[in-house]
Amino acid sequence: MNTPVLSTAHLERTDGWGQVAKALNYVYRPTSVAGIQRVLKLAHESGRSVGLRGGGISYGDASLNAENILLDLSRMTRILDWNPETGVIDVEAGVTMRDLWRYIVGDGWWPSVVPGTMFGTIGGSLAMNVHGKNHWQSGTLGDYTLEFDAVLPTGELITCDPEETPDLFYSIISGFGMFAIITRAKLQMKRIFSGRLKTTSRSADNLHELLTLMDTHKDASDYMVGWVDCFAKGDKLGRGQVDTSNALSEGADPQALQTLRLAFQDVSDTIAGIIPKSILWRAAQLVTNNFGIYWANVAKFWAGKLQHGNQNLNSYAAANFMLDYVPHWKKAYLPGGLLQHQCFLPYETSETAIRSMLALCQQRGYPSYLGVIKRHPADDNFLMAYSLDGFSLAMDFRVTKRNKNALLQLMHDLDQLVVEAGGRFYLAKDAHLRPDAYAASLGDTRMKKMLALKQQYDPQNVLQTNLSRRLLLDHLTTV
Ligand SMILES: Cc1cc2nc3c(=O)[nH]c(=O)nc-3n(C[C@H](O)[C@H](O)[C@H](O)COP(=O)(O)OP(=O)(O)OC[C@H]3O[C@@H](n4cnc5c(N)ncnc54)[C@H](O)[C@@H]3O)c2cc1C
CATH class of the missing domain: 3.30.465.10 (Uridine Diphospho-n-acetylenolpyruvylglucosamine Reductase; domain 3)
Structure with missing residues (x-):
């Protein structure tokens, strides 16, 4: 029997969200379980692997499957x-x-x-x-x-x-x-009893203050996020702002009926009713460089300092999805795209490791353009866990033709610091990890269990992506 050839009508180029990882895949978009089963049969007959894709929002190559089948589930929307x-x-x-x-x-x-x-x-x-x-x-x-x-x-x-x-x-x-x-x-x-969250912003003059603020306020907060000025040096290293938010209790919002409506949640798509936000990324592109972001961070830090302790009421949508309301903001990083480095660190090593990472980026001339710190709980029961009782640091870097190799080297050196600090990585954000760093961070027990389950449920390694080949191929061939 001849092996069926996949139709080139299905061949599409897809990107990871960061616009750095790209692949040509045979894309199928089933709308039912039967449609998925047909694609699996086709994969079997054509000897291709199947990668999965939802919204394609992972930063790197998690939802790409070069030269193979990409099963896009975004039409299963009922x-x-x-x-x-x-x-x-x-x-x-x-x-x-x-x-x-x-x-x-x-x-x-x-x-x-x-x-x-x-x-x-x-x-x-x-x-x-x-x-x-x-x-x-x-x-x-x-x-x-x-x-x-x-x-x-x-x-x-x-x-x-x-x-x-x-x-x-x-x-x-x-x-x-x-x-x-x-x-x-x-x-x-x-x-929820209101469509609004009460947010308090507090500024911190250095990393120690920032982490202490997060510790102090975590028990009394429902949501919490820290922003770091990754350009600040010396005794200002790690300065930034912590935003904590709380839900309003039953009866606390006299306008609850209105604030729970979609019309209230939707954030305006213009600035002052005039400038469409859809063009903002073009302006942002002009300042997405070391000089522009340095000054943007200085301005944000001092604005935060002036508002220290202020409280605001924001819609749930605005508080949770702030960046989504600047349409296409990632295009400001074009043409090279953006790499994110996110790591999860144990509490005891967090401060030292974050300090070392911020300093290393500065020494190499690549301070992150956006730094975000969050608080996380201990290891959970899910197999490919990334969480640790401690803090995570996410940093965004602009990729250019000139800096690509140096940036990749920086990513690997940051990974080394994370592994030495007993930290972990989150695959949704990854486009660069090497298999040894990933295996070391995940630990032997989880990796062995992962491989055993893969062998049990997918012995022919049908389900693959660019990311799985990058991180697991050596392990899988030895299963
Ligand atoms: C601006 C931004 C902010 C983000 N913030 C956060 C955050 O705060 N916290 C956080 O946890 N994540 C965050 N993410 C990451 C994002 O939530 C994850 O990447 C998430 O997986 C995206 O969903 P998706 O449908 O786009 O999945 P995709 O990126 O399409 O796929 C993700 C993975 O899931 C697999 N997959 C897809 N669909 C299925 C399916 N139906 N069955 C089985 N496997 C499937 C894919 O093969 C791939 O490995 C952020 C991403 C962006 C761009």
Whole structure:
């Protein structure tokens, strides 16, 4: 029998969100479980692997599968059931965080966990087990998943929940699309009594103050995020701002009926009703360089200092998805794109390691253009865990033709500092990690369990991506 050749009509170039990783893949967009099963059959017959893609919002190569099949689930967008009494929602995997919150907010509910952008899908968000600015006290999206359906590489449709099928439940969630294709999930939302959050901003003169502020306020806050001026040096190293937010209790918002409406949540798409925000990235591109960002950071720091202790009321959407309201902001990093380095550090080593990383970037002439610090809880039960009881640091770097190699070297040197500090990495943000650094950070027990489960559920290694080949290929061929 002849091996079928995939139609070039399906050949498409796709990018990772950071616009650095790119691939030509055969893209299929099924709308049903039967459609997914047909693609798996085609993969089998044509000897190709299958990579999965939801919103394609991961920064690097997690949702690319060069020269092979890319199964794009973004057309599976039905909301199957919603119970506004219990806050339980049943959705197909291609429903986005945006679809989700817009559907439920008017009934007084909000997703229990949302990442910093609303454009990821539920399937992709479970595959990475995303967290939000409430991670240290609320856990990950997986913690609010009651059950899900998934198609195994054999084509079999299964239902998973934490009690009946713990191995599959805790590995498909977090397993970055390596074990099965999530097609549906039942999730628990959280009650809210106002469409607004009360946010307090506090400025910090150095890293020690910033981390101390986060420690001091974490128990009394629902959400928390730190911004770091990655250009500040010497005794100002790590200076920045901490924003803590709290939900309003029942009855505390006299305008709750209005603030829970979509019209209130939606942020204006113009500045002062005149300038369309859709053109802002063009202006931002002019200042996305060391000189421009240095001064933008100085301005942000001093504005924060003047507002120290101020309280504001912001809509849930504005507070959680601030960057989404500057459309196409990532284009400011074109033509080379953007690399993010995000690491999770144990509490005891966080301050020293963050200090070393900020200083190293400055020494090399590449201070990060955006620095974000969050607080996280201890290791969780999900297989490919990235969290540690401590802090994470995320840094964005502009890639150019000239700096690409030097930046990559910097990323690897930062990875080394993270591994030495006992830290971990988050694959949703990664485009550069080497297999040894990843394996060292994940630890032997989890890596062995991952490989054993892969062998059990996907012995032919049907599910692959550029990222899995980059990080796991050596391990998988020895399974
Ligand atoms: C501006 C920005 C801010 C962000 N902030 C945060 C944050 O605060 N916290 C956080 O945790 N993350 C954050 N992220 C990362 C983002 O939430 C994750 O990358 C998430 O996985 C994106 O969902 P997606 O649908 O786009 O998945 P994709 O990027 O398309 O895919 C992610 C992974 O899931 C797999 N996959 C996709 N669909 C399925 C499926 N149906 N079944 C099984 N596997 C599947 C893919 O193969 C891939 O490995 C941020 C990203 C951006 C761009």
